[in-house]
Amino acid sequence: MSDETELDNPQTKIAQRRQMAVDALLESSHLRDALTDEQAAVLLDWGMAQMEAGAAATAVLSDAEADAAMEKWITAVFAVMKGVNRLTPKLAVLDQEEAEYQMDKLLTNLQQLIPSVPTNLALELLLPARNQLDNSETFRRLMAMIVPPAPPTKSIDVASEALIPSPLTPASLEEEE
Numbered sequence: 001m002s003d004e005t006e007l008d009n010p011q012t013k014i015a016q017r018r019q020m021a022v023d024a025l026l027e028s029s030h031l032r033d034a035l036t037d038e039q040a041a042v043l044l045d046w047g048m049a050q051m052e053a054g055a056a057a058t059a060v061l062s063d064a065e066a067d068a069a070m071e072k073w074i075t076a077v078f079a080v081m082k083g084v085n086r087l088t089p090k091l092a093v094l095d096q097e098e099a100e101y102q103m104d105k106l107l108t109n110l111q112q113l114i115p116s117v118p119t120n121l122a123l124e125l126l127l128p129a130r131n132q133l134d135n136s137e138t139f140r141r142l143m144a145m146i147v148p149p150a151p152p153t154k155s156i157d158v159a160s161e162a163l164i165p166s167p168l169t170p171a172s173l174e175e176e177e
Contacts, residue, residue, distance in 0.1 A: 010059055017070050018055035022048055024074060031081040034089050039139050043081055046147065050077045050113060076112035080146060083109065088139045091130050099130060106142075114148050 032040035054073035058066035083106030107119045
């Protein structure tokens with residue numbers, strides 16, 4: 001197989017997109033610098049999983065469409081991580097208006113990645129008691145908010161059920177498929 005043919009392989013292109021996104025993530029320490037090492041590792045793992053999902057979702061797109069989709073995806077992942085990094089140490093001391101604004105920014109970016117995220121529930125769970133939360137609990141709640149729940153374990157009859165788009169696939173990519 002020639003090098004040119006190998007570069008045209010969809011799996012190779014997906015791997016290259018994923019690697020580019022992960023490299024950018026690893027180089028961006030400002031996305032996790034306000035966190036403990038343990039928290040930063042958890043957030044970084046989440047971000048890397050998102051980069052994997054974003055790259056995989058580009059499999060059926062042309063190169064130009066895939067590049068645009070990955071740019072949008074990476075921007076949203078970075079914004080969510082930046083929000084978690086910023087809110088973890090500061091949420092308890094922000095005034096209500098600023099806390100709501102910061103949470104709204106985080107959730108808006110999260111919806112680019114996971115359209116079905118329950119934003120009202122997330123705001124209700126986090127904001128009322130925020131001044132009573134320490135950094136560790138704030139981080140735990142933020143991560144619980146951004147990590148989608150595990151899919152149900154019951155088996156489904158694929159032949160009789162409509163396929164449900166992955167919650168990790170941005171809406172704009174679902175429409176392209």
